[in-house]
Amino acid sequence: MTAKTDSKAWKESWETRCREAKESLAGHATLEALEALRLKYLGRKGSLTELLKTLKDLPLEARRELGGPANAQKEEILGLIEASRGSLEHQSREREIAGTRLDPTLPGVPSPQGYRHPLTQIIAETADILGRLGFSWAEGPLIETNYYNFEALNIPAHHPARDMFDTFYLKLAPKSPEAAGEHGNLLLRTHTSPVQIRRMESARPPLRIISPGRVFRHEAVDATHSAVFHQVEGLYVDHHVTLADLKGTLHAFMQALFGPKTRTRFRPSFFPFTEPSAEMDVQCLFCSGSGCGLCKRSGWLEILGAGLVHPNVFKAVDYDPEAWSGFAFGLGIERVAMLRWGIPDIRMFYQNDIRFLEQFP
């Protein structure tokens, strides 16, 4: 065979096979058939692949003449195969989707879900707000001594202010007799204020602490009274702290807790450990001040007790009341939670009825 004849024969053969490939491409129906086709012509041992390998045996001139078009044709066929594959895959997906049998209205599989107690949520929220105002969380024991619960807080023995704090006593007395006082026995703290004393004893001012926690009052339990409840209390000690600072801080706190439109009212009160003492009311969240059953027609809800730290409290922890000043405030967590969610009975917080607990995601 001459080189010329060889080239011609090669070309004919190539074109025949290309034509064949294109024709059969049109006829296939499945992805499998398509892949078989690809292998037959363009696989490692495919007929086009094999033929293309023989191109190198042709004379240089023929190689130059035939190589370019042949490769282009090969690419074309490959492109056709890919396009066909895309279309077949698309059809296959569409069939699959169309064939999906599912009732999407059946309930999904629930992820395990427990609920933080509503009181935890309010405590966390207040701690978060006050944390942003720079207050750190401080803790103290629930079993307290007379000294920390009363005497250091300017509530001496035999003082009528003790009537404000009905107290549970333990049968046990503290080991150190100086902690005993009027009633020798240990007691369950009636407020979180002992934490203030403990903290001031162990740190120098300036101070900014909150002490959320559980407190106890010896009083009959009903829908609005609980012998066990929770308070969040704040203490701020620095130079030149004024009643105006307290008022502003509490107002900001209330707006953060109850919403930016919350209106507050600041009025005098009495607590043995603050002077001047104050209470802050917020405008009734339900009637917006027009008067309803919840606010006893007053338009206001009592929320916070507060005041400037009494000089006797500073003296008890060896702070100079002329040099340092501060404010303290406290609020009842249950009360906030009851207002927030319209809970009518404080005892619900302690029954742990799962139907109650699961209402506070």
Place this chain on the structure above:
Amino acid sequence: MKFSYNWLREFLPIDLPADDLSRRLLLLGFEVSDIQTLGPGFEGVVVGHILEVHKHPNADRLWLCRVTDGTSELSIVCGADNVSAGARVPVARVGARLPNGRSIERAKIRGVESQGMICSSAELGLAPSAHDGILVLPPETPVGADAASLLGETDAVLEVEITPNRPDCLSHLGLARELSIHFDVALKPLSLPAGIRSSAASAPAANAKPAPSRRIEIKDPDACSRYIAREFHGLRVGPSPVWLARRLESVGLRPINNLVDITNFVLFDLGHPLHAFDLDALRGDTVLVRPAKAGESLRALDGKTYALAPSDLVIADGTGPVAIAGVIGGQPTGATGKTTRALLESAHFEPASVRRTSRRLGIRTDSSYRFERGTDPEAASLASERAARLIETLCAPADGQAPLSADPTDVRPRRRARPCIEVEPERINRILGTSLPAQTVAGLLGRMAESVTVKGATLQFRPPSYRADLETPWDLAEEVARHIGYDQIPQEPSPVRLHAPKPNPTQTLMSSLREKLGAWGFSEAYSYDFISADHRDRLGTPELSPVEILNPLSEDQALLRPTLLVSLLQSASYNSNRGARNVRLFEIGKSYRVENGEAAESLGCAGILTGDFPRTPHWKRKPSPSDFFDVKGVVESLLEPYGSLRFVASQNGDAACFHPKAGLAIATERGRLIGAAGLLHPALLQRWDLREPAAAFCLDLDALAEPADRPRAFAAMSPFPPIVRDLSITVDDGVSYSEIAACLKDTESLASFDPVDVYTGSEIGAGKKSLTLRLTFLRQDRTLRDSEVQASLNGALARLEKACGAALRES
């Protein structure tokens, strides 16, 4: 304390409606918890017109009147001298109600029927007119009109909460004084109450005064700094006039007799407690104020007999105690209807002494309430004086001879000098954050002070004797703030200074536990700390000795919980009884135990898993009963940040609540016990009436909150592919997984292994079990070859065969 609006107006010229007054009081620091409106005190009384007056046929001093009430004519018997035809008078018809509780009925008086009563001012509870007899109304008064709406005095009663620092406001004078400062209006001069003002005009001519018959001796001047005694002769003790009775009733007191009522009236009027003794019942010639002697007792006015202690101050006569000082009088010496001579006590007793006794004996009276808060020693004489005037007027016998009163005996061994408070107005501004002009501050303080002296920039404030609570510049700052109004205090933005809150490891731990447990389906419980002895018994852990409450609310709340498990058992049982048997609950809180004679509280976290999980059935994910491995998994995951832990068999402490075979104590690597977990003991479940098996855990957070490990350093992930092999072995039933794990631990290139199947059954043979372990081989430095993995596997198998008697299971 209850305040009568009309009574306040005896002292203060105000016409603010009671509602507004109550708002002003609130903004002054006095909460008003209730306002009651009192009606005129009578009903069914109409204006009548007397048509004719005839002599009563059977009585000289009675009249028979024909009266019209506008619609019908009535025949009424009347005894007043001023009755006359043509007069308009108040007529109480049959069925009418009068203030003393009397209701008018058809009655025969000396044989003649009376169809009602013509009333005097006193009978209607009104201020008496200048003369005795029936109330004659102006001639233009419409006949038939309701007398209550024409004449009746209505009143508002305010229940005001007086804080313990303000005993000076525990009286009408006191609160009026506070309001007079606030409104800057002068108090009315103290005069006799409106009820007797007119008749006081005819006050008795000064008769010969009797000499005091008793000496007063104060043995304990620390407890009694002043004692004023005043003797009265020629008394008539009987019912109080209606106006006085109504006054007392308006503030919630029950009228007793005129003498006692006068002492009570003065107490609510001026705030100073008084006591009236029957002088003839007092033995000896000395009234002693002294500590009680051991063994002494007193039968008090409440009818009970009290054993006295030397810490109690008493008033004693020659035979023994006749009153518990400032608390309650004795019954044998109390004023009765037969009393004609009396000794009136007006004293000052020390607050702490009165409080101690009142607490100890459990007696709380209006008197002790005021003394223990602090009374004004200066007011003792005023109160005595005021009572004397009232006694002279109201306790006169019918024959008109006024009682005689001796000069008071005023014994005053202690006089407390109160220093001035020195304050600069600027200091007040610095406390309040205000910028009040000095004159404003001085002016305000001047209104409430005994005196204010300006000395340069300093004010010398002398507090009035009734304001024992004013001692420091802070107290004065509060006074200024109250009277200018807390709403006038500026609202400074929170004094924010860049300040990073300190982290609190306990809180961090608690939040992380809450977050994790929440994600695993546990809801958070809050329980009371109090439990009953029955709860303790049902726990069945006698070695946990609970802390006892001295004064529990009730016997079933007499102990503090020794473990959180008791609370969770209660809660699980509560839910189970309400149809919720599948619960996962946890609680973070304190439990309490007596350890070495001391009360110890510890912070813990406990959880309980009852019934199936998830709680509600689902079409796809079937709930399964919570078991030992569920709770073990919870604990392992919770404690993952704490490094390796050991589970050890134990029945101590909390662990005693668990199933002996399916409960474990949890220990740190160093052997410190930090909790327990497992199935709850079946006996415990039965005692708590839980029908499903239940699992639980408890952890000691005090141990866990201690410095957790430093953050573990990052470990690079291997870039090479892992090789995974399953190994199935058969071992004797008694071989534990931990023994098998120990054999695998050191296998060459083994990155991790997990038991993926545990099987016992006939295929394996009795007394045997089969385990399938999935082993993952991986190296950090290169790709493993199959042959290496096979060699490691063979080595592991050889160790298992040797140590555990394992055999490769052909599959």
